[in-house]
Amino acid sequence: MKLKIDKFSKHLIDFTTVDFEKSLLKKNTILDIGCGEGEFIVKLASLYPKRQFIGVEIKYGRIIKCLKKAHVCKLDNLKFVLCDATLFTTKILHSKSINKVFINNPDPWPKEKHQKNRLVDLELLTGIYEKLKRRGSLVIKTDSSEYFKEIKRNILKTNFSIDKSQDRLDSSTSLTKFQKLYREANKKIYSIKVQKK
Numbered sequence: 001m002k003l004k005i006d007k008f009s010k011h012l013i014d015f016t017t018v019d020f021e022k023s024l025l026k027k028n029t030i031l032d033i034g035c036g037e038g039e040f041i042v043k044l045a046s047l048y049p050k051r052q053f054i055g056v057e058i059k060y061g062r063i064i065k066c067l068k069k070a071h072v073c074k075l076d077n078l079k080f081v082l083c084d085a086t087l088f089t090t091k092i093l094h095s096k097s098i099n100k101v102f103i104n105n106p107d108p109w110p111k112e113k114h115q116k117n118r119l120v121d122l123e124l125l126t127g128i129y130e131k132l133k134r135r136g137s138l139v140i141k142t143d144s145s146e147y148f149k150e151i152k153r154n155i156l157k158t159n160f161s162i163d164k165s166q167d168r169l170d171s172s173t174s175l176t177k178f179q180k181l182y183r184e185a186n187k188k189i190y191s192i193k194v195q196k197k
């Protein structure tokens, strides 16, 4: 049986190849961690054709939707990886290979017993720091004030410095699917941008 995902292999990353390593180093590469159905990164890839975009998502169904969008929009600068973001960031990516990382609305896991499942922890932040090029930046957004506080506490344990400037790429996109839902529910969206020294 042929997998549905094989149809879109042009936009799917095979990180077991040597080419993957090489392809990152020379380009201006931007990562969207937990990209969901890909609205945010598809928009960025169409606005900035000279940059290279990678969406990381753990759910197969969502990756299929992302791949279809990249295929329909004929975006040669956009690829996706079906992988756990912590594994991808800490173990697969190479040091100093990424220019910018976005994490939009990671699952908040509000119940205390589930908080251990939160994606943005010290391990992920340290991994991202390592993989960013010098002066590379990370933008995180969440509707959860508790999660936001935890993220800021963990950022203080890293070497990142807070960057108060507005991110140009971020401000050129519209709201993501989840941000639209939060806005409809009158929820505040907390945002932080940090930079590698």
Ligand SMILES: C[S@@+](CC[C@H](N)C(=O)[O-])C[C@H]1O[C@@H](n2cnc3c(N)ncnc32)[C@H](O)[C@@H]1O
Binding pocket: 033, 034, 035, 036, 037, 056, 057, 058, 059, 062, 083, 084, 085, 086, 103, 104, 105, 106, 107, 119, 176, 177, 178, 179
């Ligand atoms: C609340 S959604 C936000 C999606 C999108 N960023 C947006 O703003 O519309 C969180 C996404 O993170 C993905 N995710 C959760 N844990 C992950 C992990 N360990 N690695 C990669 N993606 C993950 C989920 O499958 C989901 O699509």
